[in-house]
Structure formats: structure tokens, C-alpha cells
Amino acid sequence: MQTIDFIHPEDAAALDALKSIPVLPKVIKSFMDLGVEQLTTGLNMASKVKLSPSQLPELYNTLPPICELLDIKEPDFYLEMDPIPNAYAFGDTQTAITITSGLVEMMSEEELRGVVAHECGHIVCHHMLYHTLAYMLANATGMVEKLASLAAPLHYALMYWSRKSELSCDRVAAFIVGPQTAFSMLARLAGGPKSITSKLNLVELAEQADLYDALCKSGLWNKALQTYAVLNQDHPYTSVRLRELLKWTDTQQYQGLLTCRRICPHCHQAIDEGWRFCQHCGKKI
Template sequence: MIKASEFIHPEDAAALRQLESIPGFPALAKKILELGYEKLQYGINMASTIRLSDKQLPELYRHLPPICERLGIAEPEFYLQMNPNPNAYTSGDTRIFIVVTSGLVEMMDDEELDAVLAHECGHILCRHVVYNMVAQYVSMGLDALGILGSIAKPIEYALLYWSRKAELSCDRCGSIITSPEVVARVMARLAGGPRAITNHLDLEEWAKQADRYDEIRNDGLWNKALQLSVIMGQDHPFSAVRVREILRWEKSAQYRHLMQNLKAEASGKRCPKCNKPVCLEWAYCKYCGTKLG
């Protein structure tokens, strides 16, 4: 079983703490859902999309259960939306469901689709789903209020800021199931790049563009304000930033440690002394130092 604490992005954790520190916000989030928004969304989804199963498009459905099993989460309901625009999202609280569009399925190969589904499962594992729904509801509600909605705009921006950081955590979850390179490649595919081009991208060079972006963004107060005005209304980070973050995490001790532990668990072998999972190639148990036969 994988714990969210083993991979959650520190900026996600910090943004969530700030969001929950808003007086009354957690209670407000639950109250919004109690008003029926969750059931509304579930009903619309049930009537307008196709629920996948062993009997309904089984080849597509069977991508999801192994991912859920590996992450140690209950399997959500899985739906296909007939929509040429590539997209995937997770919704619900008492009944969580994942939706992918036909455009996404057509665009992605099997490995890339696994990365997308693992990303969506990351939202479940990190308990993002409720606040993502609240962010959508708040945005819809403020638009309906017109000028009065501007009073609550800071709450909307706080939710969007957290949402951008939450995506970084879920990119990590996608890379655990596939690899950081596959997740980075998905970014290029979602940007509309054809496979003939995206398969030959130098991902490290692309990641360097995020460093250049930071230089531009931090070049004086005016430039920072201009860049902030562009990003503050978005719920996803820029692609180059996501690619840099996931490739940077691949080089971290945290990533290596996590993947080593998962490999040890998959081996089925355990230390005879401490009973911790160990890799087949280990000469000694890294937990207690016992020599392995």
C-alpha cells in the first residue's frame, strides 16, 4: 500500500494547510456538498456517459483495477464520455467516479492512459476530490452572483492556487505507476502534440524552459504581477513547470526510496529477522542489517 505522505508535493501540502486555515472553510466545503451538488453531478454523469465494466468495453475498463490495487484504494466507478477533447477528471465524495473522454483514449497509448488514470487515482489517495468539487461549485456560484461574487474572489483564488499544487502531487502518483518520463510525455500529448513529434522530444530541455519562465516571472514586481494575472485563474500549472517538477522528483532520494520499497514488496521476499520486505538482489536487509541468503 502506498501512502499519500510518501509522495505528496510539499507545495500541495502547504497550500492545503493554508486553505484549511481559512476560518470555517472545511465545514463550508462539507455544507456545499450537502446541498446536493454531489448528487447533481453524479446524476448528470450517470445519464450522459458510459459506465465501464467487465461487460462494457472491458479492454478499457481493465486498465483501472490493477492501478487501484497497487495504490491500495477502493476502486471508483469508471466512465467514458463521448467527447473529442482529451480530458479526465475525478468527482464525488460518498460515490467517487473517474471520467475519461473518448478523445483522451484515442490519443493515448496504453502506458500513457495508465499514467492518466493513476494521476486521477492520486486525487483520491490524497483526498483532493472534495475540495476540487468545492472549487468548481464556488466558481460557478460566483459567476452567478455577478458583482457580489467579486467579494468572495479571494476564496476562489485560494482554491485555484491549491488546485495547481495538487496537480503536482498527482503527477507523482502517475509516475509511480508508470514512470516520470511517461508522465512528462503525457504533458506533451495533452498539449496537442502528435506522437511523431512527442516521441522525440528532449524532456530535459523542455524542463529548462520552466527555469527560464521563473527568471522572467521574478524579474521585478511588474513582471511578477503580469505573470500572476495569467496563472491565478487557472486550476492546472503550465506544462513546462509540471515536466520540470516530475523530472526533478525522479532524481530525488524520496523517489528512489519509494520505488525501492515498492520493488521489495513486489518481490514477495521478507527478511527472516525483522520480516520487512526485501529486494531479491539485496545481500543485507537495509532495515536491520541481517545477511540475506
């Protein structure tokens, strides 16, 4: 398994375009030299719950197996009190993942695992330096917001890449938890808790992305309106994410990844070479 196995083509193209901007390396260096990572690490420690084997282990224990499968260094893992379901990764040399209380309450155990895998995807796909800058600009206030407005073209280019990068991380989630859980994870984000969305028609939801594309192509004014609507968004629309993930999980590339890493086709846990039955779910391999 290599990083390239997960990278969505639109992610790769957008990142290449981003890297071609002459001033970008200087902007990023200046930004990181401000001590953003150190500041955020301190704020995380002071205001959130740092998860560990002895601190809410039922939440913490979702992380280590994912990091082991992806062969990445384990980031810090935090729980934040916020009724809005959300998760985000931050940092480059000091990486951290935060999940909110609203997310924990809305997601099933496996769906939550999929969200954590998605955030780990930013690490395994080497997104973190640009992703951190994009996150800061998307959530900018005060002086940072004013600086972002002065560099609007760079800001919009970064937001465009950020939206495409999420498509790669959805692939990582599907690799870790399997397609059905990854799909239901996205369904929760689109429509709310399982009590409402358990019977959601996922194919029909994905088809909304095609209707959206058709609307954008139906005239210059419609295209302009929809372009304006997404300029400051760092995530693509959920229907678009679902459509792209449905297409990818139906490819030989995805099936090959599962075979390469010896993942149970039923529960998507790591298995040993000699097993005839999965020792996690008990089903025949």
C-alpha cells in the same frame, strides 16, 4: 507506502493555508449539502458511458490494478464524448473518474494508464473534498459562477492550492507507470499526439519553467501579469509539472517507493518477492 510519500511540499503548504481560512469549513459543508455529488452521479449515469468488465473492458481494465497498488476503493469510471483530451476526478463520498474520447485517441495505452493513475492520486492524497469544490468553481456557470465571484479571495486560494495539488498527483502517476511514461504523458498534454511530440526534448521543455520563473522575477509588472494569467487556472503549466516531476524521480525517495512496493524497474508492474524475472515484461529484476 504512505500518502505523505507523494505529497509535494507546495501542495502541503497551500493546503495548510487553505485550511486556515476561518469560513472554509462552513462554505464546504453548505456546498456539499446542495446535493452536488448526487446531481453529478445522476448526470454521469445518464450522459456518459460507465466502464466495467463488460463495457469497454480494454479501457476499464486500466483502473483496478492501479487501485490495488494504491490501496484505495475503486471509483466509478466513465468515458465522455469530447474531442478535447481531458480527465478529471469528482466527488468525496461518491468518487468518479472521467476520461474523454479525445484523451483515449491521443494517448498510448501506458500513457492513458498514467493519466488514470494521476486522477487516482487525488483520492490517495485525500484531495477529493477540496478538489471537488475547486473543480466546480473552475467550471462554474450561472448561479455558482455568481457565488464564486462574491467569494473571490476564497476562489483564488482554492485555485492556487489546486494547481499545487496536481504536482502530487503527477508523482502518483510516475510511481504507477514509471518516469518515462509519466514524462511522455505530460509531453502529449503540452504539444499534442505522439506523431508530433515523440521526439520532444523533455529536458528543454522543463527548462522553459526556469525561464518562466525568471520572467516572473524580472519586474513587478511582469510578476503581476503572470499572476493575473493563472488566477483562475486549476492546473499548473505543463513545463512546471515536468520540471518538478523530473526532480522528484531522481531522488532516493522515489527509488525507495519502487523498492518498497516491489515494482518492476522496467515495466513498473507489481511483482512478487521471489521473482528473478518479471512475468509481465520478461526482463531481469
